[in-house]
Amino acid sequence: MIFENIEELESxxxxxxxxxxxxxxxxxxxxxxxxxxxxxxxxxxxxxNRLDELEADWVxxxxxxxxxxxxxxxxxxxxxxFLSHLESSPSCIVVRVNPLDQGGExxxxxxxxxxxxxxxxxxxxxxxxxxxxxxxxxxxxxxxISLETKEALRDLAHWGGxxxxxxxxxxxxxxxxxxxxxxxxxxxxxxxxxxxEAILTRFLLAARTAGLLPVSFMxxxxxxxxxxxxxxxxxxxxxxxxxxxxxxxxxxxxxxxxGPFEEELRRAREIKAAFETASAEGIHGxxxxxxxxxxxxxxxxxxxxxxxxxx
Numbered sequence: 493m494i495f496e497n498i499e500e501l502e503s504x505x506x507x508x509x510x511x512x513x514x515x516x517x518x519x520x521x522x523x524x525x526x527x528x529x530x531x532x533x534x535x536x537x538x539x540x541n542r543l544d545e546l547e548a549d550w551v552x553x554x555x556x557x558x559x560x561x562x563x564x565x566x567x568x569x570x571x572x573x574f575l576s577h578l579e580s581s582p583s584c585i586v587v588r589v590n591p592l593d594q595g596g597e598x599x600x601x602x603x604x605x606x607x608x609x610x611x612x613x614x615x616x617x618x619x620x621x622x623x624x625x626x627x628x629x630x631x632x633x634x635x636x637i638s639l640e641t642k643e644a645l646r647d648l649a650h651w652g653g654x655x656x657x658x659x660x661x662x663x664x665x666x667x668x669x670x671x672x673x674x675x676x677x678x679x680x681x682x683x684x685x686x687x688x689e690a691i692l693t694r695f696l697l698a699a700r701t702a703g704l705l706p707v708s709f710m711x712x713x714x715x716x717x718x719x720x721x722x723x724x725x726x727x728x729x730x731x732x733x734x735x736x737x738x739x740x741x742x743x744x745x746x747x748x749x750x751g752p753f754e755e756e757l758r759r760a761r762e763i764k765a766a767f768e769t770a771s772a773e774g775i776h777g778x779x780x781x782x783x784x785x786x787x788x789x790x791x792x793x794x795x796x797x798x799x800x801x802x803x
Contacts, residue, residue, distance in 0.1 A: 493541050493542065493544070494541050494543060494544055494574055494578055495541055495574075495577065498537055502537055506569050509573050510569045510572075510573070512573055513569075513573050513576045514576040514577045516576055516577050516578065516607075517576075518575070518578045518579055518581055518607040520607070520632070521581075521584035523549070526550055526705055526707070526733070527549050527733065527734055527746050527750035527751065528547075528548045528549050528550070528742070528746040529552055529707050529734060529736050530548035530551050530552070530736075530740075530742070531554050531558075531588075531710060531738060532551055532552065532554065533559070533567075534554070534567040534570045534571045535559065535570065537570060537574075540553075540570060540571070540574040543574060543578055543585065544580065544581050544582075546582065546583050547740065548740075549583060549584065549734075550583060550584045550585075550586055550609075550610075551584070551586065552588050552736075553585070553587045553588065555567055555588055555589050555599060556588050556590050556591075557614075564590070564595060568599060571587060572602070572603075572605075575606045575607055576606060578607070585610075586611070586612050586636060588612040588614060589603075589614070590614070591613075591614060591615050591621075592624055596613065596614075596625075597624075600625065600629065601628060604629070604630055604633075610635065610636050610659070610660070611633060611636070612635075612636040612637065612638060612660075612662065613625045613637050613638065615638065615640050615641060615667070616637045616638065616639070616640075616641065617641050619647070619650075622651065622658060623654065623655075626655050626657060631657075633657065634657050635658045637658070637660070637661050637662070638663075638667075639661050639668065640664035640667035640671065641667075641668065642671050642672050645668060645672075645691070645695065645698070648701075649698040649701040649702055650702070651704075652701065652702035658704065660704055660705045660707060661699040661702070661704045661707065662707045662709075663695050663706065664709065664710075665688075665691065665709035666709070666712075668691070674687065679709070682722060683722050683723055683726040689726075692727065692730055693730060696731050696732060705734060706734070707732075707734040707736055708723075708734065708735045710736035710737070710738060711723055712738060714739050714741070717741055717745060724749040725749060728749055733800060734750065735750065751800075751801060752800070752801035759783065760797035760798050762782075763780075763783055763794040764791065764794045766778075766780055766783075766786060767786055767788075767790070767794075776788055
């Protein structure tokens with residue numbers, strides 16, 4: 493916990509909380525795992541108070557559509573208060589701001605004084621929005637984007653190389669379905685719908701083409717853990733390595749399903765070592781007694797596996 497007496501903070505007005513904003517800056521997030529990305533509502537002080545003990549690889553503090561316009565300033569103050577007293581966290585911290593022309597620009601400028609690992613820009617439609625957000629960020633802060641519009645689905649693959657700080661794309665599938673004029677039942681009825689899987693596949697390939705990490709959508713039926721597990725298992729089959737989560741129970745499932753898996757890592761390490769030994773002798777294709785034929789594509793796949801997890 494960050495504060496021992498959370499009841500006292502809950503009884504304060506936003507302006508009173510603002511006067512308690514401190515100067516602590518947590519250590520930057522250095523771990524490279526990104527299996528689970530848990531969304532938190534910054535109006536819930538008890539949730540914010542656990543930022544130093546959550547098991548999610550990433551935590552996203554949501555200032556956008558879950559917060560009524562009349563309370564967005566309060567939510568921003570709450571984020572600043574808790575981050576300014578947070579010394580360290582096992583999770584990387586993201587703040588999902590509002591669109592730039594709806595308060596997001598001012599929110600990003602305000603957050604630059606606090607230890608945030610990334611800012612997430614919602615409802616992106618154009619490359620220019622991304623470039624404008626990057627100009628507002630310090631050099632050591634990542635930019636994540638939400639894919640929630642048909643324009644973003646169409647153009648995502650062409651957004652590679654804008655800036656190395658642009659690292660991650662999050663699929664907001666319910667907003668995207670609404671923008672496409674498609675019913676939400678395509679995903680709420682569970683895995684197997686061909687249109688839903690086509691959207692997932694297109695998003696995954698476009699994000700990877702752009703050099704971005706694709707994070708699959710949030711399953712909002714948070715009590716239906718079996719349904720969430722089925723989606724995670726199907727998404728892993730499709731090729732995803734990360735999932736948005738609601739609450740610790742979903743985080744536990746996502747972390748389990750998306751790895752790492754020791755047998756997979758062992759195989760990758762051994763293929764890497766065998767190929768590099770053979771390559772030093774000028775051999776780029778050979779038979780391995782356990783893994784069969786190994787050549788450069790097999791080697792590159794092993795490197796991708798090792799690059800996905802700390803080792």
